[in-house]
Amino acid sequence: MSSPQKGRPEALFPLFAEIETLPGVGPKTARMLATLHIEKPADLVFTLPQSGIDRRKRASILGADLPGVVTVEVTVGQHRAPAGRTGAYRVTVEDAQTTFQIVFFRAHDDYLRRALPTGARRIVSGKVELFDGAAQMVHPDYMLPTDEAQEIPDFEPIYPLTAGLTQGAMRKAVVGALTRLPDLGEWIDPGQRQQENWPDWADAVHAAHTPQLMADLGATHPARARLAYDELMAHQITLALARSQMKRSKGRATMGTGRLQARVMAALAYRATGAQTRAITEIAADMGRQIRMNRLLQGDVGSGKTLVALNALLVAVEAGGQGVMMAPTEILARQHLEGLRPLAEAAGVVLEILTGRDKGAERRAKLAALAAGDIQILVGTHAVFQKDVEFADLRLAIVDEQHRFGVRQRLELGRKGAAVDVLVMTATPIPRSLSLAQYGDMDISVLDEKPPGRKPIATALVNMGRLDEVVEKLRHAIGEGRQAYWVCPLVDESEVSDLSSAEERFRRLRAALGEGRVGLVHGQMPPEDKDAAMSAFQRGETSVLVATTVIEVGVDVPNASIMVIERAESFGLAQLHQLRGRVGRGTAASTCLLMYQSPLSEGGERRLTTMRDTEDGFRIAEVDLAMRGAGDVIGTAQSGLPRFRIADLEGQTGLMAVAQSDARKLLTDDPDLTSPRGQAARVLLWLMERDQAIRLISVG
Known part of the structure; x- marks a missing residue:
């Protein structure tokens, strides 16, 4: 309570x-x-x-849409009780145009004779169905004398x-x-x-x-639309308060000279896309302002976020400061390091990594270099949050893949430097309605183009019955020097499930393809074994990597051009899309095989055909949202996304966008919510139990 x-x-x-x-x-x-x-x-x-339920009275059940609920005035005819206890009790009745039967099961004879006396007029309302061509109403919802007819509503709401x-x-x-x-x-x-x-x-x-009427139950009915808007408005005021808190905490203008960025652009083998150029400009403009940047960089798999991130980090370095880039796992942090290193070298910038693995003297040396300003860009895991990590002049913090990073953590992140700009990157395309709901406190840059040279990935659905054929094709492909991922859904054989495990598949593929050709990674392995297996695959020493979904995010092996996903129907759309994005990173044409077990459920089939038909992550995210609903897509528990009772995120994106601009305008005009409308908005926050917002106002 x-x-x-x-x-x-x-x-x-x-x-x-x-x-x-x-x-x-x-x-x-x-x-x-x-x-x-x-x-x-x-x-x-x-x-x-x-x-x-429409219970408006009709003259007769004739012409009614059956089966359906009908309300009609009848004259009660004869009663026919069943021979045994279990049969049907039938009462024949006559409306203005026809006769039909009212049917009861396990009925009490005396009760029914009192409620429906032969010869009396009654109003009855209930579902009428045809049974062997004859109309019958089973257990009416209402049976009333005609003078009590007003007790039956014309339209009855169902909760x-x-x-x-x-x-x-x-x-x-x-x-x-x-x-x-x-x-x-x-x-x-x-x-x-x-x-x-x-x-x-x-x-x-x-x-x-x-x-x-039925139409009054639609989301666009003015009463319902208004109540949905109230919910979205309360949520957006909460986000706008967090945003203005962030903006109020004074920023520092970080102006780049463009010198180091120009070196990187010159070293590239290709030209940046329009979307990359646009995002780089938006970020540099934010960093150049006196208020703190709080921006989300959203880009599909392979849309080139690394280049945008590096340019942002270089703005910080050009201004004489430092930048940090954080990833959720050590594998990803190391990969960012690999991705950034050649470009950082082209710019002549000192780049280092700090993870939980750094111990003793090595760690102390890194911390000293960081505090002295000798390390210009740091890549790391959450170890960067630790108290003893101090920067000489931290200007920019980039957080990667953090849809698990709520508003609160984003506020905390900024405390490492005097006025650190924050850029959050996600490779999970989020439909617009959700990004407004989840990241409404942030400004958003979207990378919606693929860099030149990214080849399309051919995706096919293959029945598990053709497993041997797939293994044979794989043998042929690795003979030509290609590399493949083979993703399994579970780690160990469990009795309850016939999903084949990674261990078992690893043994079979090794037997079929040769001892040294196959590697294995799964979540239960010690980190060093996992890293060793990953790097052997990265260096091309193994040709096939059998894996659970630990490879889902960010692992980069340009030579890997085949992705086999076993029992693909057991994965979610977003996961399938992330996994497929592991291939198609090099020059070879890439293939993704979605292996499924028949028969497919309707949802399973829709997910797999969506994957086959499109590579557009935003399109895939829209289908995912339509199939699973908002809470599941980002996991309501950790997303900070409220449970909306009336508003529908999928169907009311337009309302959410209006609520966002309205909430931001309200707080610009009345930052402390003291005007009459501001006071009313405070009441709305209490009504919707937006405790976080209430705390922000009382603090603010």
């Missing part, structure tokens, strides 16, 4: 009272509601009907339920909650509200809970 937070506006007290203060809600109902995440009246207010909870109990609780709606000030921009023709908050809540 949420405790009354200190400072909550008094107007909201009734909505945050105990759920059992509502009519008809005792301890048992309260427990059932809790399984639906309903613990206070406010939660009921935001639990909208998910469908509805989400849990075992034991009835629509009646749910509706009664909702009606109770709606009597507590306070009169609140308006937090939406007046022009925006007028343009969209949105009702005020309380009217919107009432309208959303009393739909009159």
Whole structure:
């Protein structure tokens, strides 16, 4: 039960009272509601009907759309009780145009004769179906005398339920909650509200809970759209507050001379893409301002983020400062080092790496060089966060692959230097709606072009039954000097699953292709064994690397041109896309084989055909989002993404974008939220329980 937070506006007290203060809600109902995440009246207010039943009265069931719910006035005819206990009890009735039967199972004869006396007029409402050509209504929802007809609503809202909870109990609780709606000030921009023709908050809540037609349940209905916008707005104000906190913490203008960057560009074998040039310009402009940079660099697999990152680091070095680039794992940190080294050498810049593996004298020497400013660019893992790591003049921190890096960690990162600019890089293409929801506190640069010379990867679906054929083709390919990844879904044979394990596949491929030709990496190996197997493959000493998904992110072996993914249907779309991106990095034409076990589920088939049909990571991410929903795509638990009750991230990207610009404008005009609209926005944050935002205002 949420405790009354200190400072909550008094107007909201009734909505945050105990759920059992509502009519008809005792301890048992309260427990059932809790399984639906309903613990206070406010939660009921935001639990909208998910469908509805049209119960408008008709003259006859003739011409009705069957099977379907029909409400009709009838004259009750004869009753026919079953011979045994288990048969059907049937009552023949007649409407204005035809006769049909009402059917009951396990019925009590005396109760039914009282409820439906022969010869009486009754209003009945329930689902009518054709059974052997004859119409019947099984267990009507309503059977009332004609003078009580008004008890049947024309349109009945249907709420989400849990075992034991009835629509009646749910509706009664909702009606109770709606009597507590306070009169609140308006937090939406007046022009925006007028343009969209949105009702005020309380009217919107009432309208959303009393739909009159099916169309009223749609997301675009003014009442529902307004309530969705309120949720998105509260989220975007939270992000905008974090953003203005970041901007308020004074930055330093870091101006590059362009001298070192020009050397790197001259050393390149190709020209930068338009997207790379644009991102480099945006980042340099941010760094040159007096406010702290807080930018996300989003680029698909192979879109050339390394070049953009290095140019940003060189701006820091040209200005006389230092830059750091952090990766989540040691393998990735070493790989960034390899990727940056030739370019850093062309620029004549001192580059070093610091990981948890550095110990003793070597570590002390690196720390001293860093503190003296002799190391200009540092690559590392989270070891860079440790207290004894001090920079002479840190200007830029780049964080790689951090969709697990929430707003809080981003704020923390900036504390290493006086006013460090922050650039977060991700290789996971994120649909626009999600990047607005998750990175709404940041400015975003997108790399949406592939550098010249990246060849398309041919992707094929292959049944697991053709395994021997695949191994034969692989033998032929490695005979020609090609290298391949073979990805397995599990590490050890478990009884519950027939997914073949990496160990087992490794043994079989070694037997088929030759002892020294096959390497193995999986998550349970000691890091040094893993690194040894990776580097043997990188150097071309092994031709095939059998691996679990540890190779998913960032490993770079230009000569590897074949990717076999076994039981590909058991992987998610984003994972498949990342894995495929491991090949196609060199000059050879590349292939990705998605091996699947029949029969494929509908979802499995959609994922695999999407992979076959497109290489565009943003397109793949949109399909992933449509199939799994927002929380799963980025893992709600670690994403800091709220659980929206009304707003739909997939369908309401446009609203999210408007909420973002509106929230940013509100805080620009009224940074402390003291105007009447600002005060209303504070109430909105309390209403939506945006604790982080409330803390930021009280601190701010």
